[in-house]
Amino acid sequence: MNVNLMTKNTALALALIALPAASALANSGLTGCAAKKAEIQQQIDYAKAHDNSYRVAGLEKALAETSAHCTDASLRADREADVRKKEQKVAEREQELNEAKATGRTDKIEKKQEKLEDAKEELAEAKAELNK
Numbered sequence: 001m002n003v004n005l006m007t008k009n010t011a012l013a014l015a016l017i018a019l020p021a022a023s024a025l026a027n028s029g030l031t032g033c034a035a036k037k038a039e040i041q042q043q044i045d046y047a048k049a050h051d052n053s054y055r056v057a058g059l060e061k062a063l064a065e066t067s068a069h070c071t072d073a074s075l076r077a078d079r080e081a082d083v084r085k086k087e088q089k090v091a092e093r094e095q096e097l098n099e100a101k102a103t104g105r106t107d108k109i110e111k112k113q114e115k116l117e118d119a120k121e122e123l124a125e126a127k128a129e130l131n132k
Contacts, residue, residue, distance in 0.1 A: 032072035035132055040066060079129050086123040093119045 030038050040063045047055040093116040100108040 031132055032075055033066065033070035036070060036075065037063060037066055076130070079126070083123070083126045083130065086119065086126045090116070090119045090123050 040059055044056055044059045044063065047059060093112065097109070097112040097116050100112040
């Protein structure tokens with residue numbers, strides 16, 4: 001398996017597990033890689049409690065990779081890159097909305113407005129991740 005693909009799969013797994021764990025760890029005071037490892041460990045404990053051996057195996061791999069490769073500086077750089085990417089997406093969605101407004105078609109305008117709002121929400125979430 002391609003290393004880049006493994007990294008993307010690991011990132012996807014982490015993103016999926018981070019959602020429920022984020023609120024529980026919000027008050028823990030951990031930041032950066034320590035918080036990331038704690039989130040993964042919490043998900044491992046949950047998966048073990050529910051006898052989900054496949055998920056445990058994947059999470060343990062993610063934890064090992066995080067322990068081996070995560071630095072607070074690299075994590076911050078990744079998160080900053082994600083914010084820049086989301087900012088670009090918002091700009092693109094704003095341009096698409098302006099183009100739809102020029103056509104005057106309300107159905108397209110509504111659709112583009114929804115996409116813009118979604119992009120803004122993703123940007124806000126990415127910015128919130130910067131401080132974790």
